[in-house]
Amino acid sequence: MTAEPRDAVEGVWRDQGAKLWRSLVAYTGDREAASDAMAEAFAQALGRGDALREPDRWIWRASFRIAAGELARRRRDAAAAPREVAGDMPEPVADLVRALATLSPNQRAAAILHLYADLPTHDVARILGCSQATVRVHVSQAKRRLRPLLEENDA
Amino acid sequence: MPDLPDRFRALDQLEVPDIDSRARALGSRPPTEPDGPSPKGRAAIIALAAIVALVGVGFVVQAFRGDRAGIPDRPQPAAPGVHELIAFSTIGNGVGGSKPTIGYSIAVVNADGSGFRYLTQASADAPDLTDDPLIQRYSFASDDSPTWSPDGSTIAFVRHYAEGVDSLCTIGVDGSDFRVVVRDFQGAELAWSPDGSTFAFYSERDGGVHLVNVAGTNERALDQRTSGPNQNTPSWSPDGRWIYFAARDVRAAHPDGSGLHDVFDPSWFVGSAYLSPDGSTIALQRLDTDPVTDGGSVWLVDATGSDLRRLTPDDGVTWSALGWSADASRVLLARPGPHDVPGLWTIGADGSGLAQVDLPRGVGPFGSAASWAPSG
Numbered sequence: 001m002t003a004e005p006r007d008a009v010e011g012v013w014r015d016q017g018a019k020l021w022r023s024l025v026a027y028t029g030d031r032e033a034a035s036d037a038m039a040e041a042f043a044q045a046l047g048r049g050d051a052l053r054e055p056d057r058w059i060w061r062a063s064f065r066i067a068a069g070e071l072a073r074r075r076r077d078a079a080a081a082p083r084e085v086a087g088d089m090p091e092p093v094a095d096l097v098r099a100l101a102t103l104s105p106n107q108r109a110a111a112i113l114h115l116y117a118d119l120p121t122h123d124v125a126r127i128l129g130c131s132q133a134t135v136r137v138h139v140s141q142a143k144r145r146l147r148p149l150l151e152e153n154d155a
Numbered sequence: 156m157p158d159l160p161d162r163f164r165a166l167d168q169l170e171v172p173d174i175d176s177r178a179r180a181l182g183s184r185p186p187t188e189p190d191g192p193s194p195k196g197r198a199a200i201i202a203l204a205a206i207v208a209l210v211g212v213g214f215v216v217q218a219f220r221g222d223r224a225g226i227p228d229r230p231q232p233a234a235p236g237v238h239e240l241i242a243f244s245t246i247g248n249g250v251g252g253s254k255p256t257i258g259y260s261i262a263v264v265n266a267d268g269s270g271f272r273y274l275t276q277a278s279a280d281a282p283d284l285t286d287d288p289l290i291q292r293y294s295f296a297s298d299d300s301p302t303w304s305p306d307g308s309t310i311a312f313v314r315h316y317a318e319g320v321d322s323l324c325t326i327g328v329d330g331s332d333f334r335v336v337v338r339d340f341q342g343a344e345l346a347w348s349p350d351g352s353t354f355a356f357y358s359e360r361d362g363g364v365h366l367v368n369v370a371g372t373n374e375r376a377l378d379q380r381t382s383g384p385n386q387n388t389p390s391w392s393p394d395g396r397w398i399y400f401a402a403r404d405v406r407a408a409h410p411d412g413s414g415l416h417d418v419f420d421p422s423w424f425v426g427s428a429y430l431s432p433d434g435s436t437i438a439l440q441r442l443d444t445d446p447v448t449d450g451g452s453v454w455l456v457d458a459t460g461s462d463l464r465r466l467t468p469d470d471g472v473t474w475s476a477l478g479w480s481a482d483a484s485r486v487l488l489a490r491p492g493p494h495d496v497p498g499l500w501t502i503g504a505d506g507s508g509l510a511q512v513d514l515p516r517g518v519g520p521f522g523s524a525a526s527w528a529p530s531g
Contacts, residue, residue, distance in 0.1 A: 122385065
């Protein structure tokens with residue numbers, strides 16, 4: 001790997017790492033799952049070297065897909081003990097993460113990427129592997145479901 | 156209540172752990188799943204990938220295919236009227252639809268709602284219903300961007316694996332002959348050329364339209380661009396001499412990149428644009444400055460860029476264009492329905508006959524992309 005691609009990957013870590021990790025926590029409801037997905041994505045990005053022309057987009061996409069894979073594995077594991085979502089998080093965050101957990105994975109990811117990570121719908125579509133139209137629908141659905149849930153928590 | 160973006164900013168209270176050292180502990184890695192194979196197994200996978208890249212993957216993947224006899228819910232041979240079919244991505248695992256799934260599968264259905272069947276099963280939740288061994292390795296995948304071969308026999312699509320690497324795949328419309336054409340494919344919005352030789356697609360590499368031979372060889376950029384808006388939703392002219400695409404406006408170029416020009420340049424943003432199969436008309440999605448709140452509407456304009464007219468109702472709903480019927484008489488649309496569940500719709504090119512494609516009970520809602528079968 002040349003210095004330039006490694007620098008680019010490290011630049012993504014430096015500039016976007018915190019936002020990405022928090023987004024993954026919101027998506028998975030689990031700090032460890034977020035950390036694992038992010039670490040794996042960065043390790044793979046380093047391994048891909050020159051093949052990555054847009055490392056930021058690739059790392060976001062890979063992180064969310066790895067995290068989605070982990071969620072899918074957990075869902076299939078019938079023997080797994082139920083997890084308490086956001087149990088170790090401060091209250092305003094826990095409320096949000098619990099509300100997000102009621103959304104479908106796609107709605108949740110779209111809402112986090114658009115409303116928290118501030119990514120335009122086009123970039124969200126690329127990360128989720130769907131069309132912009134679908135992203136708009138997911139975000140709209142997520143907003144509609146989140147508002148009453150969060151208002152309930154505020155009451 | 157604070158607005159939603161404010162609520163999301165609560166996440167900034169979370170203290171970020173030392174992931175840097177965790178990533179470095181993993182070291183530089185080739186693409187694998189987190190709890191992936193042993194080093195020996197990984198070497199075998201890399202060797203397999205090399206073979207795949209060199210030889211063209213079809214028969215290699217075939218070697219992994221299990222005995223299909225006795226597997227329930229297999230796609231059945233195409234019924235008469237195959238050329239009425241719409242291929243689309245849909246949420247659901249296709250096995251009773253009882254489990255929520257993360258990814259999309261490719262399915263086909265007639266415009267009248269009949270003949271529904273899944274073609275792909277991109278989930279390890281249904282491990283015996285996939286021909287793709289990589290599904291097992293990477294837990295799940297999501298299939299999207301279906302496009303038809305000119306003879307209507309085959310559908311190409313993009314499979315997004317959980318570990319972040321995608322594949323360009325094909326499958327027969329009868330569910331047979333699944334192939335991975337390009338293992339590490341960075342693209343979406345496939346469009347199969349009229350002569351069957353080439354895919355045009357949106358490339359993740361540079362945000363532009365790229366071309367690749369159907370064998371997966373000779374990927375090249377349509378336009379050697381270094382900046383500018385992304386180039387989305389390529390579609391071919393019926394003689395294969397032009398590729399139209401959306402890049403805020405509507406543009407067209409010859410497949411060798413020459414002759415690039417603006418076809419239609421409105422004051423608003425064009426989200427997608429599809430040339431009709433007869434080459435006469437472009438269906439396009441109009442987006443305003445904030446697509447999330449302002450929605451979208453579908454309009455038609457002549458291929459010359461003249462005679463703009465609205466196609467979808469002015470009802471405040473977000474409408475998206477997806478493509479055309481083979482005879483160019485109808486346009487395929489998507490819009491959110493009750494509870495914002497996305498649905499597939501069709502409408503006559505004259506604005507008449509707006510109708511939803513009724514999917515069977517238990518089938519997940521329309522996913523994100525669809526393509527109407529060609530005339531063959």
